[in-house]
Amino acid sequence: MPKNLKAILFDVFGTVVDWRSSIAREVEAVPQLSQVDGELFADxxxxxxxxxxxxxxxxxxxxxxxxxxxxxxxxxVLVDFGVDELDEAIKQHLNRAWHRLSPWADSVEGLRRLKTIYIIATLSNGNVALIVNMARNAELPWDMVLGAEVVGHYKPQPESYLKSAAMLGLEPGQCMLVAAHNSDLIAAAKCGYKTAFVPRPTEYGPNQTADLEPTAQYTVVARDFIDLAAQLGC
Amino acid sequence: MPKNLKAILFDVFGTVVDWRSSIAREVEAVPQLSQVDGELFADxxxxxxxxxxxxxxxxxxxxxxxxxxxxxxxxxVLVDFGVDELDEAIKQHLNRAWHRLSPWADSVEGLRRLKTIYIIATLSNGNVALIVNMARNAELPWDMVLGAEVVGHYKPQPESYLKSAAMLGLEPGQCMLVAAHNSDLIAAAKCGYKTAFVPRPTEYGPNQTADLEPTAQYTVVARDFIDLAAQLGC
Incomplete structure (x- = not known):
């Protein structure tokens, strides 16, 4: 097990939740968008x-x-898809679909296990309300919501990783970033974080070509969050 | 029940946790401080x-x-009590006693009930690491840790209340502050918050004279967090 690991921070969109299927489903549930391909719209x-x-x-x-x-x-996107008019209330509802994204099947159970030993927190570009509402909806048991809005920097800016660790009272080396995206992990590693790659090979649909494999050396490579928990002693 | 209430934010020291007994106990457990009265030291x-x-x-x-x-x-305080030398490691351990404060008997159960309907978050002057570690230690099920460090202002500055509501994507009137301290509630009410007074008559020990009663009009006055949950429909 990695030495001195205290906190596990998670990328969220794609890593914890399946944004593409969730957004597609919500788009197709809007009667005024019945002509729209939900997955194309999500992409x-x-x-x-x-x-x-x-x-x-x-x-x-x-x-x-x-x-x-x-x-x-x-x-x-509505203009791109030729939707000229949509009620403001429907647009607001659709925009909040990002607050209702569904987790991957292993996410909740893996997080519960990891939480028994480690601080678990988000390190997402999503704003606080989005991540808090998503957590309540999907039962994601975060100890803390960190990331872009709390520290005022979007990933992969170094401040996003460094200030998030500092807010937990930790050195970067006591923190691990979990992500399905090589670029995020490489940026976190440059800041001194430990890293875990968890592939989400259908995040971008059946024809995904990127991020199917780790492209750098990481502290851990895991099949899913339950495998990650097992590898980290939970 | 109050209209449009979405989130309940909590003062922590004294309202959720009993700092005086917890600190006294930790001080008295340090062999080098065996001559010290823990409660006087805490005060x-x-x-x-x-x-x-x-x-x-x-x-x-x-x-x-x-x-x-x-x-x-x-x-x-160590100087005040005539303690000339104390190992740095012991001082660090003692300082982190604030991360290990014990909740009042009704706090965890009340928060669990309130969380079934409302977003529950801290609005404390404690820094993030302190509040996160306390929550893990005491099983306080916060949806989010807000307050001084996240917004960069100590209560009762108006920014602490206003920015915390904004981070939840809410208007101040959709938020309620729960506190055992009249001054905190009056400041929150000035910012448009709903308010709940929960007395903690032994926070300052058996001879407490302040904050035994509400000194202003609040949205709710409750005996404890379980009574508060009941009054708010949980």
Whole structure:
């Protein structure tokens, strides 16, 4: 087991929850969007996620929380899909679908086991309300919600990893990031974090090509959260 | 029941946990402090809490987290009690007694019930590590740790209440502060919060004179957290 490990921090979108299926299901449940392919819609919406944050990371735009970026992006996607008019209440409901994402089958049980020994916290770009509401809806038993909004920096900026560790009163080396994304883990490792890669090979659907395998050396590689818990002695 | 109530935020020291008995017990368990009256020591340590924060609230000192203020204050109290030398490791252990405070008998059960309907979060001047470690130790089932360190302001500064509500994506009127202290509740009410007074008549020991009764109009007055849960429909 890794030495001095005190806290396990988790990427959330894709790693803990299955955003693509959840968003597709919610889109297809909206009567006014019955002509829309939910998975295509989800993919298009998610494709605008990194560029929106990048404008903030680069300093060309002041801090905006993810709920608001999601809303701006939703309006663009609706135009892309030829949906000219949608009631504001429906748009708000759809935007909050990100607060209702479903966990992967192993997530809750794995987190419960890990929590018996380690502090478990989110280190997500999702804002606090989004992550708190998701946790209550999906029964994710976080000790703490850390990440972008709490520290004021979007991943993979180093401050997001370093300030999250500091808020737990820990050195980076006492923290482990769990993610299904190599880029996130590599950024965390550069900050001194321990790392765990858990592949989520259908996060982007059946034709996913990226992040199927670890592309660097990590502290742990696990099949899922239950395997991760077992490897970490829980 | 109060309309539009979504989240219940809690003062922690004194309201959720019994700092005086817990600190006294920990002080008396240190062999080098066997000559010290634990309750007097706890009272003296706590008496330096508000003045230390006041220097930060007034702007005469930049942000310092509570763990560090506690440590500075501990050094002063040791001098006051004539303890000239104490190993650094023992001082660090003693300072972290604040991370191990015991809850009042009704706290855990009341919080569990309230959590079934409402978001429950801390709104404490304790730093994140302190509150997270206390929660794990005492099984306090918070959805979120908010308050001073997350928002960068010590209560009763209005920012501490307003930014905590905003992080939950809520208006102040959708939040309720629960506290055993009239001054905290009055400050929260000024920010638009709903309020609940729960007396803790032995927080300051058997001779307590302050905060035995509500001194203003609050949304709810409850005997303890179980009564509060019942009054709020849980």
């Amino acid at each position: 298009r919406w998610r494709s605008k996620y990194q560029p929106a944050m990048e404008r903030i990371r680069s300093g060309s735009r002041p801090w905006v929380k993810l709920d608001d970026l999601h809303y701006e992006n939703l309006n663009e | 003296r340590w706590r008496s330096k809490y508000q003045p230390a924060m006041e220097r930060i609230r007034s702007g005469s000192r930049p942000w310092v987290k509570l763990d560090d203020l506690h440590y500075e204050n501990l050094n002063e």
